Amino acid sequence: MVRTVGYLGPQGTYCEEAVLHLYGKNDVCLQPFTGIDDAIRAVGSGEVDESIVPVENSLEGSVNITLDTMAHDVNLYITKEIVLPVKHNLLTKKGSEEIAVIVSHPQALAQCRKTLGNLYPKAKLKPVESTAAAARIVATSDGLCAAVGSLRAGEFNGLTVAASNIQDSASNSTRFIGLQRQPIVCAPGNCKTTLVCQIHGEHPGSLYNLLGEFAQRQVNLMRIESRPARTGLGMYIFFLDIEGSATESNIAAAVSAIEEKCLWYKNLGSYPVYHVAK
Amino acid sequence: MVRTVGYLGPQGTYCEEAVLHLYGKNDVCLQPFTGIDDAIRAVGSGEVDESIVPVENSLEGSVNITLDTMAHDVNLYITKEIVLPVKHNLLTKKGSEEIAVIVSHPQALAQCRKTLGNLYPKAKLKPVESTAAAARIVATSDGLCAAVGSLRAGEFNGLTVAASNIQDSASNSTRFIGLQRQPIVCAPGNCKTTLVCQIHGEHPGSLYNLLGEFAQRQVNLMRIESRPARTGLGMYIFFLDIEGSATESNIAAAVSAIEEKCLWYKNLGSYPVYHVAK
Numbered sequence: 064m065v066r067t068v069g070y071l072g073p074q075g076t077y078c079e080e081a082v083l084h085l086y087g088k089n090d091v092c093l094q095p096f097t098g099i100d101d102a103i104r105a106v107g108s109g110e111v112d113e114s115i116v117p118v119e120n121s122l123e124g125s126v127n128i129t130l131d132t133m134a135h136d137v138n139l140y141i142t143k144e145i146v147l148p149v150k151h152n153l154l155t156k157k158g159s160e161e162i163a164v165i166v167s168h169p170q171a172l173a174q175c176r177k178t179l180g181n182l183y184p185k186a187k188l189k190p191v192e193s194t195a196a197a198a199r200i201v202a203t204s205d206g207l208c209a210a211v212g213s214l215r216a217g218e219f220n221g222l223t224v225a226a227s228n229i230q231d232s233a234s235n236s237t238r239f240i241g242l243q244r245q246p247i248v249c250a251p252g253n254c255k256t257t258l259v260c261q262i263h264g265e266h267p268g269s270l271y272n273l274l275g276e277f278a279q280r281q282v283n284l285m286r287i288e289s290r291p292a293r294t295g296l297g298m299y300i301f302f303l304d305i306e307g308s309a310t311e312s313n314i315a316a317a318v319s320a321i322e323e324k325c326l327w328y329k330n331l332g333s334y335p336v337y338h339v340a341k
Numbered sequence: 342m343v344r345t346v347g348y349l350g351p352q353g354t355y356c357e358e359a360v361l362h363l364y365g366k367n368d369v370c371l372q373p374f375t376g377i378d379d380a381i382r383a384v385g386s387g388e389v390d391e392s393i394v395p396v397e398n399s400l401e402g403s404v405n406i407t408l409d410t411m412a413h414d415v416n417l418y419i420t421k422e423i424v425l426p427v428k429h430n431l432l433t434k435k436g437s438e439e440i441a442v443i444v445s446h447p448q449a450l451a452q453c454r455k456t457l458g459n460l461y462p463k464a465k466l467k468p469v470e471s472t473a474a475a476a477r478i479v480a481t482s483d484g485l486c487a488a489v490g491s492l493r494a495g496e497f498n499g500l501t502v503a504a505s506n507i508q509d510s511a512s513n514s515t516r517f518i519g520l521q522r523q524p525i526v527c528a529p530g531n532c533k534t535t536l537v538c539q540i541h542g543e544h545p546g547s548l549y550n551l552l553g554e555f556a557q558r559q560v561n562l563m564r565i566e567s568r569p570a571r572t573g574l575g576m577y578i579f580f581l582d583i584e585g586s587a588t589e590s591n592i593a594a595a596v597s598a599i600e601e602k603c604l605w606y607k608n609l610g611s612y613p614v615y616h617v618a619k
Contacts, residue, residue: 121574124567127402146574234573268556270565271549278546285575287548289402289566295512296399296424297563 067092069102069114075195075216081147081239082115084339097192100132106242107137119238120149123170125288133242133331134259134290134300140246140332141257148341149235151175153182154198154210154222162186162225166197167211175211177231198222241334249308249333255285256309256333258318260325261292261300270301276320277305280313300327308333345370347380347392353473353494359425359517360393362617375470378410384520385415397516398427401448408568411520411609412537412578418524418610419535426619427513429453431460432476432488432500440464440503444475445489453489455509476500519612527586527611533563534592534611536581538603539570548579554598555583558591578605586611 068086071078072095082093094111096102102114118129133139151171155162162183165172169190172179179186186209191197197210202220209225210216217224262269277284283306292298303321307314310333322328346364349356350373360371372389374380380392396407411417429449433440440461443450447468450457457464464487469475472490479488480498487503488494495502540547555562561584570576581599585592588611600606 119574121569121576122571124405124569232571234571236574238574267559267561268552270562271552271556274546274549274552278549281545283545284548286577287565287567289564291399291402293400293510293512296397296514296516298399299564 065092066090066113067094067111069094069096069105069111071099071102071116072096073193073195073199075198075213075219076193077147077149077213077237078115078117078239080213080215081145081339084147085115085143085145085241085337099126099128100136103129103132103137103139103242106139106244109244113142113241113243115145115239115241117237118240120170121234121236122174122232127290129240130288130290130302134329135293138329139242139244141240141334142243142247142332143241143334143337144255145239145337145339147237147239147339149174149230149237150213150228151211151230152214152217152224153226153229154201154212154217154220155225156201156204156206157223159206159209159223159225161207162209164189164208165211166191166200166208168192168194168197171211174235175229175231178229179211182226182229195219246332247334249310249335251308251311254308254333254335256305256307256314256318257331258303258305258321259300259329259331260303260321261298261327262325264299273321273324276317276324280317282307282314282317343370344368344391345372345389347372347374347383347389349377349380349394350374351471351473351477353476353491353497354471355425355427355491355515356393356395356517358491358493359423359617362425363393363421363423363519363615377404377406378414381407381410381415381417381520384417384522387522391420391519391521393423393517393519395515396518398448399512399514400452400510403566405568407518408566408580412568412607413571416607417520417522419518419612420521420525420610421519421612421615422533423517423615423617425515425517425617427452427508427515428491428506429489429508430492430495430502431504431507432479432490432495432498433503434479434482434484435501437484437487437501437503439485440487442467442486443489444469444478444486446470446472446475449489452513453507453509456507457489460504460507473497524610525612527588527613529586529589532586532611532613534583534585534587534596535609536583536596536599537578537607537609538581538599539578539605540603542577551599551602554595554602558595560585560592560595
């Protein structure tokens with residue numbers, strides 16, 4: 064049976080680009096979803112074998128819907144991560160000269176605000192649901208509007224690249240994760256382990272004591288992200304990304320100690336990290 | 342001179358409701374802004390004396406644009422916080438019977454998704470820029486659409502309350518902060534201090550060591566929020582909310598120690614916290 068891989072669609076999104084770095088187009092059956100939560104839930108329900116969704120951008124931060132859905136709505140495991148450099152392009156209809164409106168996903172517009180302000184000081188920026196949808200809108204427009212999106216979105220909609228690499232910051236990249244119903248066994252080396260937990264947070268030192276379980280074992284905490292526990296203001300759950308695999312003894316020991324100390328806890332798995340060259 | 346207070350508009354937003362709990366309508370000159378960043382920058386430029394903006398919701402988490410603008414774009418101080426229970430209402434035109442479309446801010450729709458699904462299983466949810474804008478749209482509509490918003494937005498637009506308290510979770514509340522150009526001196530008791538900082542984060546234990554400055558002085562860390570440092574993926578700044586005022590000796594000592602240990606640091610001030618009764 065051909066493996067089915069869901070992703071945040073429509074066709075031409077950066078998420079699709081990430082998927083195509085992981086899988087040959089003809090090796091898997093790709094299934095676009097209109098929402099990140101839909102793509103994630105489809106793994107839980109068995110509709111797809113895996114879904115690839117964005118989890119963090121270097122400028123905009125965490126993708127909250129990804130974190131919240133993983134914590135509250137499904138029981139899935141992270142089985143891979145892929146880091147994709149984001150290169151935005153200004154896409155227009157062939158023959159367009161004047162640009163009155165520039166459409167894109169709000170985050171893409173935000174990431175190009177300064178460059179667009181210099182190139183088209185009079186153009187109005189208009190947010191739409193995705194970079195791929197923006198390209199589609201331009202393809203069916205009167206030619207006075209342009210989209211910010213990927214080369215692939217441009218090709219897919221028969222658009223011209225009016226300007227490339229228009230992002231304000233050169234260090235713009237997005238992390239995508241693959242989610243599956245079963246965890247993988249991950250060999251040490253260029254990998255991460257992600258935990259999500261809630262602690263007794265009323266007393267001074269609660270988080271400090273938790274992080275001590277990592278520090279005393281020389282385990283490197285790469286990222287900590289708090290999200291609402293949804294039980295009231297001031298109550299949080301923490302996503303903890305640590306360097307290494309739970310097959311390593313110091314990491315396994317730290318993970319067990321964290322589990323002991325928490326009110327609520329999920330081990331989202333250990334997984335390899337891939338980087339797409341800039 | 343009458344004090345000028347900016348807020349996230351238009352009229353009828355929950356942010357305006359928060360402002361009106363702090364100030365009498367005739368005591369200050371209220372100035373609505375269409376964007377949170379605009380409202381914050383207007384304090385920096387001297388256009389207004391203070392702005393009140395949302396910073397965190399109990400279900401949706403941090404308001405990133407507020408944190409990022411405070412960290413990167415202005416040098417302002419938090420001078421107060423007000424916690425407002427969020428009560429959503431379904432607002433319709435008088436005489437409306439059928440509801441085909443429900444409009445609101447995406448967060449408000451998300452906070453009522455289950456209740457709306459039960460009440461109007463066939464209605465389509467459509468995101469718009471604010472709850473107040475949603476009420477305005479309904480007021481000028483054909484009567485087949487409804488808005489999720491505050492009682493004030495309903496009154497302001499001459500709408501009827503078709504259903505009240507439609508939020509899925511009873512514990513839904515939003516924190517708003519007041520920002521000014523100068524810090525205040527805050528007496529101890531029901532107050533907070535907020536720091537934002539970047540640490541040398543490459544080695545195991547960096548964050549642990551930082552938090553130790555609080556723990557060893559019995560200072561309670563109420564909240565930690567990471568945001569991208571904007572210098573690359575995996576580089577973060579941390580917002581730290583601690584219980585108490587910098588006029589207290591253990592807090593002043595912890596704050597100094599944190600400043601010493603950080604690559605970059607801002608003390609956003611000590612300020613009183615007000616709660617609006619549920």
